[in-house]
Amino acid sequence: MAHGQSAPKIARIAALAGGVGAAKFLRGLALCVGQQRLDVVVNTADDEEFYGLRVCPDLDTVIYTLGAVANPRTGWGIARDTFATLGALARFYGRPWFALGDRDFATHLFRTSRLREGAALSEVTAEIASKFAVRARVMPMSDEPVRTFITVRGSAPMPFQEYLVRSRARGRVERIEFHGLKRARALPAAVAALKNAAAVIIAPSNPLVSVAPMLEFGAIKAALRSACERAAAISPIVAGRPVKGPLDRMMRGLGHEVSVLGVARLYRKLVSVFVIDHADRRYAQAIAELGFKPVVTDTIMRTPLRAARLAETVLRALNFGG
Numbered sequence: 002m003a004h005g006q007s008a009p010k011i012a013r014i015a016a017l018a019g020g021v022g023a024a025k026f027l028r029g030l031a032l033c034v035g036q037q038r039l040d041v042v043v044n045t046a047d048d049e050e051f052y053g054l055r056v057c058p059d060l061d062t063v064i065y066t067l068g069a070v071a072n073p074r075t076g077w078g079i080a081r082d083t084f085a086t087l088g089a090l091a092r093f094y095g096r097p098w099f100a101l102g103d104r105d106f107a108t109h110l111f112r113t114s115r116l117r118e119g120a121a122l123s124e125v126t127a128e129i130a131s132k133f134a135v136r137a138r139v140m141p142m143s144d145e146p147v148r149t150f151i152t153v154r155g156s157a158p159m160p161f162q163e164y165l166v167r168s169r170a171r172g173r174v175e176r177i178e179f180h181g182l183k184r185a186r187a188l189p190a191a192v193a194a195l196k197n198a199a200a201v202i203i204a205p206s207n208p209l210v211s212v213a214p215m216l217e218f219g220a221i222k223a224a225l226r227s228a229c230e231r232a233a234a235i236s237p238i239v240a241g242r243p244v245k246g247p248l249d250r251m252m253r254g255l256g257h258e259v260s261v262l263g264v265a266r267l268y269r270k271l272v273s274v275f276v277i278d279h280a281d282r283r284y285a286q287a288i289a290e291l292g293f294k295p296v297v298t299d300t301i302m303r304t305p306l307r308a309a310r311l312a313e314t315v316l317r318a319l320n321f322g323g
């Protein structure tokens with residue numbers, strides 16, 4: 002390169018991500034454009050403390066998947082992990098309800114000790130990602146804690162993991178709240194990544210508990226709004242149902258229509274492209290009427306190759322030249 006010339010700027014892609022659904026998509030996206038180009042902003046509102054350790058399920062799922070060590074059967078945790086520590090802890094704490102593998106524990110121990118030393122969550126996350134040879138930039142939505150609480154009919158508000166895992170998402174969801182937002186600030190690097198990206202993608206994640214906490218930050222919402230023309234979202238609802246998880250119960254409970262249209266309404270003015278499955282093609286016209294460019298394709302990511310095809314379709318719809 003001639004002296005004085007600056008290096009050509011490589012177009013980057015930013016994504017908003019929850020856990021397993023998002024991670025599968027990101028692996029496909031990485032197959033298309035390479036991990037180095039990805040800035041991934043991850044929900045941390047479903048973080049929880051177990052045995053005094055800070056566990057960040059969505060961050061870890063994204064890192065383990067991009068680091069190619071995720072358990073392929075569950076989508077979360079580490080492949081071929083063992084559970085001896087959890088078994089031994091039962092002596093002191095009683096029967097566990099949240100599965101943490103032995104290798105997985107190492108991540109939580111490292112994270113917790115670094116946080117205790119005063120490191121920021123974003124700093125520790127970058128360290129963990131690099132130890133798993135992840136080349137995408139994986140960032141928490143905030144360095145400060147935010148916590149999702151779910152209220153089901155007849156019970157007091159429960160922290161998210163208690164609702165999802167301990168009580169298996171039973172009951173009628175009446176309320177979803179995010180605690181700690183007043184004291185939290187969106188990660189500045191995440192906001193900058195969204196603003197500077199050539200394409201922004203809301204991964205197929207739960208809009209009410211994985212994406213909503215990120216959009217609660219004014220700075221993230223504003224960055225997405227300003228990127229709307231180059232932004233897309235992929236529906237986590239396929240054929241009128243979530244591919245997995247309790248999204249249908251949450252949507253119904255909060256009065257949203259359980260369909261791709263119900264999800265699209267949540268992303269109005271934030272993205273211009275809305276991606277739905279062939280199974281929901283009859284909604285394409287209604288989605289166009291909401292102001293989106295509808296894209297109809299295969300959205301079930303059974304294999305990394307299928308996820309890569311989906312990512313390619315999304316990038317094409319956004320005219321991402323790279």
Ligand code: GDP
Pocket residue numbers: 018019020021022023024025059205206207208210211212235236237238239242243244245246248300301302303
């Ligand atoms: P987690 O995976 O439960 O940690 O949480 P996420 O917020 O990532 O969301 C899971 C959502 O992703 C669910 O609502 C699923 O319906 C959706 N999902 C999972 N796998 C797929 C898939 O292959 N295709 C699509 N379109 N959505 C998916």
